[in-house]
Amino acid sequence: MPLFAGVDVGSSATKAVLVDEHLRVLGRGTGDSGADFAGAAESAFEQALGQAGVTRDIIGYVVSTGYGRGNVAFANAQRTEIHCHAKGAFHLFPRAITVVDIGGQDNKIIQVDRRGRRLDFAMNRKCAAGTGSFLEEIAHRLRIPLQDLSGMASRSTDVTVSIGSYCTVFAQTEILAKIRAGIKREDLARAAMVSVARRVLETLAVSNEVVATGGVVAHNPPMKEILSEILGVVVHVPPHAQHVGALGAAITAAGK
């Protein structure tokens, strides 16, 4: 039986997922999108094939998504990341949900009804606020590797510290002032995540359970609790949260 693939070429990372006709995940791949979207797609796809122990001739249909969806030469069709994240999240949580995808360059809030139909969606305004890029910039300003931001935020002891500015550049200036005032980096790291969650809050009204997807929640465990606190709802972060868009693309490829 053929397998189906989804390839999500995001602004920061490229993800691939292979599923069978029963939508069981057989392989995943991940890589940096970098400056070569086509190469990144190829490499994530190869990884997924390797993990599944299959060759590409068994793949029946490929759907690409994400910023670089037009660069995937081997894709049979393209769908937006909004469609794919909704599809993937609903597959994992088949009920009325709000999908909150926080990616490298944008975030998407998507309302899905109990039958999996999209009711509404919104993306962040044209700015890096509320995205992975914001956290990258803040980590840089705090002089810590991005992968350490999460651990540092979880050691925060003062949850009243906040970053008020929308703008990434202004937020950095604000952080400089707070560093001068002696505020700990741990508290600033958490405050940056709270800022991301607040941008989500103002994008679209959230009234039911949230399924959070994307690299930011996948790599920053404190985001789950912060999102839940800010949005005032139950927040689920599925395993492989970064691959939910690619999963949705694979499900679309399977025609389900």
Added chain:
Amino acid sequence: MSEPIPRARPIAAARLMKRVMADHFLRLDEAARDPSRKVAWCNSVGPGELLHGFGFEVYYPENHSAILGATRKATEYIPYANARGYSPEICSYLTADIGAFMKGFTPLKKAYGIEAVPRPDVLVYNTNQCRDVQDWFRWYGRHFGVPCIGVHTHRNIDEVTDTHVASISGQFQELARDLAGIAGHSLDMDRFRDVVRLSARCSQLWEQVLRTAMARPSPLTFFDGTIHMGPAVVLRGTKVAVDYYETLLQELRSRVSDGVAAVEGERFRLYWEGMPIWGKLRSLSEQFLGLRSCVLASTYCNSWIFNQLDPDDPFDSMARAYTELFIVRSDPVKEQYISRMCADFQVDGIIYHDARTCPNNSNNRYGMPGRLADRLGIPYLTIDGDLNDLRLYSEEQARTSIEAFIEQLDQD
């Protein structure tokens, strides 16, 4: 996605329109160099009829700035006005136009061989659209040392009352007294009535042109409308505009009777609320074509429909026509208007363009999209952008949002 993208069907009358617009600019250029003729600058929904009544050649800076936008020159010149203290947050028609002027640039040179915009003898504004037109014109008034006079319209109006009409009509009559001094003669009422008659006819024809889009499939798109409205903006009150719209209307009516679609395989019918994104008309038009979705109605193109104009009562009817405009009205009136348009044109979705530098024509900012979605059950999408300043537009994000919106309509 593997399906070939359909091609746009060009409107044959466009060739005639190009000639009509070229003649307009060349005549203005000649007039500006002829001491015996007078040039007046006017805003696009300003009292052009009165100026034609006096025999002025009438030039419209908004049209010029839209050309700067459409030729993707606006963003290059906006910073020069910003540097002179005109904020990047205010009207980018103003900043692009003044910035280009400061640098001695006009797109009229490449298009028609015209060196500079026509020197004005007077600038006449109407604040019915916004205060920015007044600030814009005053800059030129100071630069050229010529009078800048105008009409101050009431805003956020529910019902247009006799009090509003009397106030604006009075201001028009006062304007006429000032203009007589500049023109060097009094207003010829017969000529004025004739101009109002021609303007009313142009307006009726333009409305009929736009209403051909009620047909399924629609014979024209909003993007066509933004181009073909040129004569209604800059030549209303002249026979040339009337003749042009008679030709265009005939062509569109034949399209309707032959079932010719502007968007082949039209699947969805969309309403555009807000300003065009001038520098992206083509790419947006092609994207919708590829999605087989027709943006076919808008508030924007309707702004040059003036149903109240009456040659027998020129001052009062102009006052009523220029006050009845959508942009002057309160949100409840605007919502009623959009609801009626959506019903008439059988609209499947509404796209709001939040133009960063045009708050007066960005109607999404006070909760209207949500209210209308509840009332009409029609989904909506908001795009962040701008009329002229492409620094404020994220094309990738807008394209993805539009595609996702059509996917959403598709699941129903």
